[in-house]
Amino acid sequence: MKYVTFLLLAVIATFNLHAKDENNELEGLAQQYFSTMTATQAPKASSKELEAFLALLTDDVANQHLPYQSDDSRSPDGKAMMRKGMTFYLGAHTEYEAKLLDTFIFNNTAIAIRYTQHAKGVHPQNKQLIEYTQTLMDVLEIENGKIAVIRKYHE
Incomplete structure (x- = not known):
């Protein structure tokens, strides 16, 4: 009986440690997403900052930014389309600041980050x-350690 109890406790501890590791990885991904995403909005942002951000995404990433983009379909060239769209706006801001307010982890498949941003340009x-100031929430769907879907919501 002692052996069964010990084995059961060992299995539970292993699952608990695995879940904590996954949460730490997702928390790290959330922080990395926020810092690289906001770096692309900086006044002197370049393709270097853009590529660091895009490296976090799957090639077929979907990007939905309501009310501007209502389609959340993934397409094989999703990352390439984001690169093209974001390059057009790169360096448009003369001032930009953002503050991370909250991070939420949902099992191992989704992250939500809530933040404020202020920009001029x-x-x-x-x-x-x-010029705008807004609070947003980005919901990120994760697939194999990369961001597969980005949904932006305005407060």
Whole structure:
């Protein structure tokens, strides 16, 4: 009986340690996502910051930013489309700051981060001055250690 009890406790401890390791990995991924994503918004952001951010994503990543992008479909060239879209806006801000408010881990398949951001700049297409302050939540779906779906929600 002692042997069975010991074996049962060992199995439970192993699962508990494994779950903690996964949460630590996802917490690290959330921090890395936030720091690389916000780096792409900095006034002097370059392709170096953009590529560091894109390295966290699957090639077929889906990006949904409501209300601007309602489609959350994954496509084989999802990362390439994000690179093209983000390159267009790279360096558009003259001021940018962000603060991470909360991180939520959902088993080993999803992360949600809530943050505030403030930006000033010039829109690259219409050349009009822009300024905004907002609170957002990004919900990230994880697949094999990479971000497969990004959903942005405004408060």
